[in-house]
Amino acid sequence: MSITCSTFYKFVPIAGREALQADLKALTAKHGIKGTILVAHEGINSTIAGRDEDVRAVLAWLRADPRFSDLVSKESTTESVPFRKMKVRIKREIVTFGAPEADPNRQVGTYVKPEAWNALISDPDVIVLDTRNDYEVAIGTFDRAIDPKTRKFTELKDHVARNLDPKRHPRIAMFCTGGIRCERASSWFLAQGFPEVYHLEGGILKYLEEIPREASLWRGECYVFDERVALEHGVVPGKHGSCKACGWPVERRAADM
Numbered sequence: 001m002s003i004t005c006s007t008f009y010k011f012v013p014i015a016g017r018e019a020l021q022a023d024l025k026a027l028t029a030k031h032g033i034k035g036t037i038l039v040a041h042e043g044i045n046s047t048i049a050g051r052d053e054d055v056r057a058v059l060a061w062l063r064a065d066p067r068f069s070d071l072v073s074k075e076s077t078t079e080s081v082p083f084r085k086m087k088v089r090i091k092r093e094i095v096t097f098g099a100p101e102a103d104p105n106r107q108v109g110t111y112v113k114p115e116a117w118n119a120l121i122s123d124p125d126v127i128v129l130d131t132r133n134d135y136e137v138a139i140g141t142f143d144r145a146i147d148p149k150t151r152k153f154t155e156l157k158d159h160v161a162r163n164l165d166p167k168r169h170p171r172i173a174m175f176c177t178g179g180i181r182c183e184r185a186s187s188w189f190l191a192q193g194f195p196e197v198y199h200l201e202g203g204i205l206k207y208l209e210e211i212p213r214e215a216s217l218w219r220g221e222c223y224v225f226d227e228r229v230a231l232e233h234g235v236v237p238g239k240h241g242s243c244k245a246c247g248w249p250v251e252r253r254a255a256d257m
Contacts, residue, residue, distance in 0.1 A: 003081050004052040005035075005226070006059060007205065008073035009045040009094060009180045011104040017041065017090050024088045031057055034083035035226075038094045042105060044068070045094035045180055047226060049081045074178060074205050076235040082226035095180050098154045102188035109186030109197035112173070114207040117200055118217050120173050121145075126198075127164065129174040131156055131181045132223070139230055139240055139249050140220025142175065153181055157188070166193040177222060179203040209235045223249055 014020060017039050024037055028048065033055065035048035048055060055075075062068040112120055121128045121144055130137050130145040137147045148159040164172070172194055176182045182199035189197045200207060204222045211218075213233040221230035221238035229249055230240035240249040 001079075002052070003049055003078050004055045005047065005049045005076050005078060005082065005228075006055050006073045007047045007075075007178050008059070008071055009043065009178065009183075010068055010071050011043040011094075011183060012067050013105060014039065014041055014043060014067065020044075021088050021090055025086075027058060027061055028086045028088065031055075033058055034081050034086050036083070036086075037088045038091045039088065040091045040094045042103070043094050047083075047224075048086075049078070049083055049226075072202070074202060074209065074235075076205075076209075076231065078228055078237060082228045095184050096152075096154060097157075097184045097188065099157060099188050099191075101191040102184050104183040104187045107187050107190050108183050109172075109174075109190060109199045111201040112198050113201050114210045117173075117175075117207060118211075118215070120198060121217065123171075126171045126173050127169045129172060131174050131176045131185050135248050136177070136223040139238075139251075140218065140222055143217045143219065145175075153184075156185060160189075160192070164194075166195065170194065171196040171198075173198040173200075175200040175204060175207075177203050177224065178205050205231065205235060208233050 021039050031050060031054035033048050033050040037046040059073055063071050120126060121142060128145045130141050130147055133150050148156055150156055172189055174182050174185055179202055186197045186199045208222060221232045221240055223230050228237045229242050230238035232238040239251050243250045
């Protein structure tokens, strides 16, 4: 049976988080959905999976709410549900960064669509920054991208303080898996005085969906936070699995695939 996976987030002020949490628990249980939905005062962040009609029903319910009417989601398919249960959690932040000035509900960088991304990151005057963590970067990234060698997203601020300066590095192009980390990071970069901050709209996943392999500047696979482990061009499962000892992504042997 084909399973639909949907990834989505939305920065929007949310009052009544407990009520939304309860409604989402009931809705996903009704439709047999698995995955995670995070709810915070600043928005929602989620990856869910199930039968296509059930995933579509959850998305339709959310979009019927004026707060989420323009919710953008990214879908892919797999042969089995890549989650074991459904979690709907209330969090302080939907992506933890620990910087109050990084508020995407107030300001974010300039969105760059996948078809315009190659030209931007090929410009030698542009600093290309991978905002993901070391184990994610290890299996794939864009040409010319700087690896900040972070173990968690909150460490990105320290990397910037040590290595980047608004006057010497005025043009920053950043990217992440689905776009949410760049929403947060681009807001923070602007607050630090960087004048030109760009981020890949829809993240790596949207780029891999829209840009054919022969025209791509992406090298490797994209780590995802579910049992698929990694995706490649066409947003299909890649060749990586997860190390049972340390959790790092490792390339599966042909016999295991």
